[in-house]
Amino acid sequence: HVAENLSRENKLRQALDREEFVLHYQPKVNLSSGKLTGAEALIRWNDPETGLVPPGQFIPILEETGLIHVVGRWALRKAIEDFLRWRATSLAAVRIAVNVSPMQLRDRGFTAEIQRATGVDTQAAAGLELEITESLIMEDVVHSIATLQEIRAMGVTIAIDDFGTGFSSLSYLAKLPVDALKIDRSFIIDMTGSPQGLSLVSTIINLAHSNKLKVVAEGVETDEQSRVLKLLSCDEMQGFLFSKPVPVGVFEELFLRKKSTD
Numbered sequence: 001h002v003a004e005n006l007s008r009e010n011k012l013r014q015a016l017d018r019e020e021f022v023l024h025y026q027p028k029v030n031l032s033s034g035k036l037t038g039a040e041a042l043i044r045w046n047d048p049e050t051g052l053v054p055p056g057q058f059i060p061i062l063e064e065t066g067l068i069h070v071v072g073r074w075a076l077r078k079a080i081e082d083f084l085r086w087r088a089t090s091l092a093a094v095r096i097a098v099n100v101s102p103m104q105l106r107d108r109g110f111t112a113e114i115q116r117a118t119g120v121d122t123q124a125a126a127g128l129e130l131e132i133t134e135s136l137i138m139e140d141v142v143h144s145i146a147t148l149q150e151i152r153a154m155g156v157t158i159a160i161d162d163f164g165t166g167f168s169s170l171s172y173l174a175k176l177p178v179d180a181l182k183i184d185r186s187f188i189i190d191m192t193g194s195p196q197g198l199s200l201v202s203t204i205i206n207l208a209h210s211n212k213l214k215v216v217a218e219g220v221e222t223d224e225q226s227r228v229l230k231l232l233s234c235d236e237m238q239g240f241l242f243s244k245p246v247p248v249g250v251f252e253e254l255f256l257r258k259k260s261t262d
C-alpha cells in the first residue's frame with residue numbers, strides 16, 4: 001500500500017515538473033440574456049499513459065501529500081495568465097473562477113499568496129474569483145470571514161461552491177463577505193422532480209437575493225431546468241446544457257472570439 005501510494009505521489013510530482021496539468025474552462029451564462037458572464041477553471045491531469053484524469057481521482061492525493069499547495073498555486077497563476085492574455089488580445093476577457101482546496105484556505109499564508117498571484121498586473125484581480133465550499137467556510141467561520149475580507153479588498157470576488165450541502169447556519173449568510181452562491185447540482189436535479197425540490201431551490205434563490213448575492217445554478221443539463229430557473233429569477237447557470245468544460249483554446253474560439261461584424 002505504501003509503495004503504491006509512493007508511486008502515485010511520484011507520478012503526480014512528475015506531472016507537475018512535466019507540466020501535464022491543464023485547466024479546462026466551463027462557461028457561465030446569464031439566464032435572461034443568454035450572455036457569457038464568466039468561466040470556471042477545472043483542473044485535469046493529462047496523463048501520457050491513460051489520457052485525461054478528472055480531479056476527483058487526484059485532488060485527494062494532492063491533499064494528502066501536501067502537493068495541493070504547489071498545484072493550487074499553479075492553477076491560480078495559469079488562470080490569471082489566461083485572463084491577462086485574453087485582455088491583451090482582442091478576446092472578450094471574462095472573470096475566471098478557481099477552486100480552492102480547504103488546505104489552501106487554512107494556510108495562514110494564503111492571503112499573501114493571492115496578493116502575489118494578482119500582483120503581476122494591475123488588472124489581474126479583476127480576472128479572478130475564488131470558489132470556496134460552504135463546509136470549509138463553516139469549519140472556522142471567524143478565520144474564514146477575516147481571510148475572505150482581505151481577499152475581497154484586493155478586488156478578487158468570492159463564490160460559495162456546492163451551496164446547500166454544508167448545512168450552514170442561515171444566519172451566517174448575511175455575515176459572509178461573498179459575492180455569489182452556487183447551488184449544488186443535486187438540488188437542481190431534485191428541483192423538477194417534486195414540489196419540495198422546487199420550493200427548496202426557490203427558497204435558496206430568494207435567500208441569496210435578500211442578502212444581495214448573485215445566484216448560479218450548477219449542473220444544468222435540461223431545457224426544463226433552465227426554464228424553471230429563469231422563472232425563479234436565478235441569475236446564472238452553468239452546465240452541460242450550455243457547454244461541458246473545454247480546453248482553453250476551444251473556449252477562446254467558441255466563447256471569447258468577437259465576431260468580425262461587431
Ligand code: C2E
Nearest residue numbers: 042043054055056075099100101219220221238239240245
Ligand atoms: P465543482 O467545483 O463543484 O465543479 C463542478 C463539477 O461539475 C465539475 O466536475 C464539472 O465538470 C461538473 N459539471 C459541470 N456541469 C455539469 C453538468 O451539467 N452535469 C454533470 N453531471 N456535471 C457537471 P470536475 O471537473 O470533475 O471537478 C470536480 C471537482 O473537483 C470540482 O467540483 C472541484 O471541487 C474540484 N476541482 C476542480 N478543479 C480544481 C482545482 O483546480 N483545485 C481544487 N482544489 N479543486 C478542483
Ligand code: MG
Nearest residue numbers: 040099131161
Ligand atoms: Mg467549483
Ligand code: MG
Nearest residue numbers: 161162182218
Ligand atoms: Mg460545485
